[in-house]
Amino acid sequence: MSNVSDLLAKLVQIESINPNLSPKGSGEAAIAAYVAKFCEGEGIELKLQPVSEGRSNVLAWVSGTDPDKRVLFESHLDTVPAEGWQRYPFAAERAGRRMYGRGTCDTKSSLAAMLHALVAIKKEKPRATIFVAGTVDEEYQKIGARALVQSGIGFEAAVAGEPTSLEVVVAHKGSVRWWIETIGRAAHSSKPELGLNAIAGIAHVIPELVRLGDELRTRYEHSLVGSPSLTISLIQGGSDICTVPARCEIFLDRRLVPQETPTGAIEEVEKILADLREKHRDLQVRSVLPAVEDPPLEDATGSRIAEVAAEACRSIAGTGATFHGAPWGTDASQLQLTGAKCIVLGPGAAAQAHTIDEYVDLDEVEKATEIYLRMMQNY
Numbered sequence: 001m002s003n004v005s006d007l008l009a010k011l012v013q014i015e016s017i018n019p020n021l022s023p024k025g026s027g028e029a030a031i032a033a034y035v036a037k038f039c040e041g042e043g044i045e046l047k048l049q050p051v052s053e054g055r056s057n058v059l060a061w062v063s064g065t066d067p068d069k070r071v072l073f074e075s076h077l078d079t080v081p082a083e084g085w086q087r088y089p090f091a092a093e094r095a096g097r098r099m100y101g102r103g104t105c106d107t108k109s110s111l112a113a114m115l116h117a118l119v120a121i122k123k124e125k126p127r128a129t130i131f132v133a134g135t136v137d138e139e140y141q142k143i144g145a146r147a148l149v150q151s152g153i154g155f156e157a158a159v160a161g162e163p164t165s166l167e168v169v170v171a172h173k174g175s176v177r178w179w180i181e182t183i184g185r186a187a188h189s190s191k192p193e194l195g196l197n198a199i200a201g202i203a204h205v206i207p208e209l210v211r212l213g214d215e216l217r218t219r220y221e222h223s224l225v226g227s228p229s230l231t232i233s234l235i236q237g238g239s240d241i242c243t244v245p246a247r248c249e250i251f252l253d254r255r256l257v258p259q260e261t262p263t264g265a266i267e268e269v270e271k272i273l274a275d276l277r278e279k280h281r282d283l284q285v286r287s288v289l290p291a292v293e294d295p296p297l298e299d300a301t302g303s304r305i306a307e308v309a310a311e312a313c314r315s316i317a318g319t320g321a322t323f324h325g326a327p328w329g330t331d332a333s334q335l336q337l338t339g340a341k342c343i344v345l346g347p348g349a350a351a352q353a354h355t356i357d358e359y360v361d362l363d364e365v366e367k368a369t370e371i372y373l374r375m376m377q378n379y
């Protein structure tokens with residue numbers, strides 16, 4: 001068996017940019033095939049799970065002695081694009097104990113470490129059945145993780161491999177994103193009284209949403225992830241400079257903290273829109289649904305997977321002294337919908353993700369392999 005750095009280099013050399021983020025992105029087919037070949041070569045059972053045209057999750061497993069215990073180690077196969085790099089992003093170039101390349105940190109090092117740990121646990125007959133999944137599309141709409149959840153395999157616990165500097169993240173924010181539109185009536189702007197101005201309509205809506213955003217930041221502070229928020233992140237409307245605009249749209253990015261739900265967040269905005277319709281009789285405003293929903297990762301402090309992870313991190317890497325929260329999201333949002341207690345844990349620094357000249361520390365990748373193996377042994 002090759003060492004984990006060699007496997008990581010192979011994975012980085014296979015460009016797997018999410019095609020939804022760049023027309024040049026090749027997607028996950030080649031890397032999924034490589035992972036499948038690697039597992040076959042090690043005599044590990046696996047299956048490819050088609051998710052959409054040309055895009056498949058790969059799921060490999062080692063059966064345990066207790067048929068009811070199933071633990072998932074998951075890492076996404078796609079990466080963000082690599083524009084403006086000084087280095088060639090797919091060379092997996094090494095400099096000392098660093099490896100540079102798109103996906104080194106986010107998240108091919110987690111995937112390489114999980115696969116190596118799976119190969120090692122196969123010789124030991126673990127108690128739990130250990131699954132390693134490589135999923136598609138984490139960087140866009142998480143359709144891979146959603147498909148894995150919908151496939152109906154139940155997991156007692158799951159680990160999303162993302163760069164956490166080998167710390168245990170037990171909670172993170174979620175998000176819900178959607179459009180709101182106002183409908184007006186076009187007219188020549190020399191006779192605006194014949195029209196209904198959709199931009200003027202949205203001008204009634206924006207101050208109320210800004211007020212909600214301000215209020216959310218002081219409403220509640222979660223001890224690990226901070227406060228909820230609401231950002232109006234895009235606006236578009238109007239057709240030309242001499243026409244009363246018939247349509248205007250704003251895009252909302254609502255970040256959720258544990259205990260909040262996407263539905264609850266949408267309903268709160270719907271109530272504001274209903275009040276505005278009462279107040280301004282000619283205002284035609286509506287939410288454009290469905291929204292893109294990712295629930296927050298509910299706090300897994302106290303769960304067995306969090307305890308097992310913390311113990312492994314402490315003894316192998318000297319990390320894991322406290323549990324952490326994160327403002328960003330991961331596939332764990334979806335994986336917890338299987339009923340699994342989920343944590344996020346992996347090599348590499350979150351600050352390296354999505355950067356130009358992204359790199360990972362190879363010592364951390366080796367420690368991650370040992371940590372995952374210890375968790376597979378002890379769960």
Ligand SMILES: [Zn+2]
Pocket residue numbers: 080106139353354
């Ligand atoms: Zn990422």
